[in-house]
Structures are given as structure tokens and as C-alpha cells.
Amino acid sequence: MKKIILLIFLVLNTFVFSQEVFQVIAQEGLTVRLAPNGKRIGKIPYGYPVNILEKGEPFSIKDNGKAKTGNWVKIDNTSTKVILDEGINDSILKENFYGFSGYLITQKDFINQFEKEISTHSALKDFYLDKSYQCFAIKGDFFGDGVIDYLYRMIDTNGNIRFYIIDNQKKGSQIYGLGGEKDPFKIKNYDFPILMMIPKGTPLWSNSDKGIKRNLNGISKNEIVTLDYDAIYVHQENKKEGGFIFRKDGKWNWLNQK
Structure with missing residues (x-):
């Protein structure tokens, strides 16, 4: 027994x-x-x-x-x-x-960790974490200062799916938003199912030129971007749309990945 x-x-x-x-x-x-x-x-x-x-x-x-x-x-x-x-x-x-x-x-602890962090930023009080995606939060040094930053996939007051990147600094923090009416890439909704941090030192490039797909071997050296800090990658699961996103020279940059 x-x-x-x-x-x-x-x-x-x-x-x-x-x-x-x-x-x-x-x-x-x-x-x-x-x-x-x-x-x-x-x-x-x-x-x-x-x-x-x-x-x-x-x-x-x-x-x-x-x-x-x-x-x-x-x-x-x-x-x-x-x-x-x-x-x-x-x-x-x-x-x-x-x-x-x-x-x-546990997913519960993962969510609690980031919702607690989000609650410390009054600018995000009207937005909420979009947990309907497999990946709704990533982290990395996205600004090259050696401090780990956060990116949250969130819903704004107009129902847009947006990325909010928290630039954690040694003293204080600054928030950047991607998506909505003023998006630098004219992307209103960041409904890309695939979201990942790309480690520093990874070659970044656009693999499409005038509709022609190219691999890394067909890219000239001056087209390849290699950062000493982390970047962001987004893409659709089935559609051939996506790209690398990174901060450089005070602005956000996009490199197509078809």
C-alpha cells in the first residue's frame, strides 16, 4: 500500500x-x-x-x-x-x-517582477503589459552605458501595441516609446510576435535591397553595423517583415530583415 x-x-x-x-x-x-x-x-x-x-x-x-x-x-x-x-x-x-x-x-514571478518595475514609472501609469504575446519583456544594455535596460510590450490608451524602453542610468532613468502616431519608423502597432535582444558584437544589416533578398556574404562592409552594446530584433512569424532596432547618435535606427 x-x-x-x-x-x-x-x-x-x-x-x-x-x-x-x-x-x-x-x-x-x-x-x-x-x-x-x-x-x-x-x-x-x-x-x-x-x-x-x-x-x-x-x-x-x-x-x-x-x-x-x-x-x-x-x-x-x-x-x-x-x-x-x-x-x-x-x-x-x-x-x-x-x-x-x-x-x-515561474511566469507569475516573471510578470510580478516587471509589473513592480513598471509601477515605479508614473509616465506608464495608464498603460499595461501586453501578456498575450509569448515574449512581452526583454532586457539588455540598449544604450551602451554598461547598465541593463528594460523593454516592455505594452498597450497604450488608444489600444496601440507599443514598445517602451527604460534607459536605466546610474542616476535615474529615461523612457522611450516606439509605436503610435509619432513613431520614428511610421509603425503604429508593434504587433511583431517575435521579440528578442541581440547581443553586442552581432553583425546587423539590411537583408533586402529594392526587393532583392541578400545574405551577409553579399553585404558590403560599410553596410554592416556592429555595436558594442545590445540591439533589438522584431519579426512576424509567417510574414516576411521585421528588422533590427538600435539606438545610435541620439536616434532610433531600423535595418530591414525580410
Whole structure:
């Protein structure tokens, strides 16, 4: 009888664990592998949800000299955004993926963290976080001062989907808004399902010229932008519309990515 009760408890415990949604908090994305500590195949970007199918063995790593503990977990890769590494065929999406839970927090805690931060800015009191998207908040050094900034996907008073970027400074902060009537790129609604932070040092370019699609090898050096701070990437899931967004020389810049 004790064995039966224990078995039921374990099954129920696994079930409850798997029903909770988690969010990636690794700034440059959660590494995913084919097995616990196995071959790396890609990553899930910061801010994307993760459904955990199974909790595995405990694991710990050193991150900036500090111990980070958690477990290897089996991930439902159909419920999130997986960016495969170069050279990995997308047929691998049929396989099981594993990641380290030390870079995951519950979606509830993720939302609470950012709603608490948003509430400190009186300029945002009439707007609210748009949690209908998989990714509704990212962070990175978007202004090149070594301080981590936040970007929130929010709804304004006119129902427009907008990006609000908080430039966190060593003393105080400044808020920039993209979207609405005065958007620098004439984009009223930022209804791009894909939203990611692009790490500093990543080559940025426009891959479309007069309707002709180009790859990085076909771009002249003077067209490539390489920043020593982070950028923003947005894109539609099925439509060929999107781009890189970055702050430079006191203004926002856009590079098309078809």
C-alpha cells in the first residue's frame, strides 16, 4: 500500500510541476540540448515561456563566480521559440529538448517582477503589459552605458501595441516609446510576435535591397553595423517583415530583415 501511495504522489507531483509555465531569464537565452549535459542544438531567447514535461537530475554551475543550482528538465519545444544553432537542421525539432532550470522562473514571478518595475514609472501609469504575446519583456544594455535596460510590450490608451524602453542610468532613468502616431519608423502597432535582444558584437544589416533578398556574404562592409552594446530584433512569424532596432547618435535606427 505504501508503494502505491508513493507512486501516486510522484505522478501527481510531476503532473503539477509540468502544468506551471516558466519564463527564461538567461539574458542571452537558455541553452537547449538533446540530453542532460548533451549536445547543444540551440537556445530559447530571454523572456519566452517554457513548459516543463519532466524534472530530472539536480545540476549546478558557476555563473560570474556564483553557484546557480537547479535541475535538468525536459522541455516541450512546441510551446516556445527555439533558435537553432547554425548547421542544425530543423528536423531536430521532433526530438526531445533539455535545459537547465536554474535559468527559469515561474511566469507569475516573471510578470510580478516587471509589473513592480513598471509601477515605479508614473509616465506608464495608464498603460499595461501586453501578456498575450509569448515574449512581452526583454532586457539588455540598449544604450551602451554598461547598465541593463528594460523593454516592455505594452498597450497604450488608444489600444496601440507599443514598445517602451527604460534607459536605466546610474542616476535615474529615461523612457522611450516606439509605436503610435509619432513613431520614428511610421509603425503604429508593434504587433511583431517575435521579440528578442541581440547581443553586442552581432553583425546587423539590411537583408533586402529594392526587393532583392541578400545574405551577409553579399553585404558590403560599410553596410554592416556592429555595436558594442545590445540591439533589438522584431519579426512576424509567417510574414516576411521585421528588422533590427538600435539606438545610435541620439536616434532610433531600423535595418530591414525580410
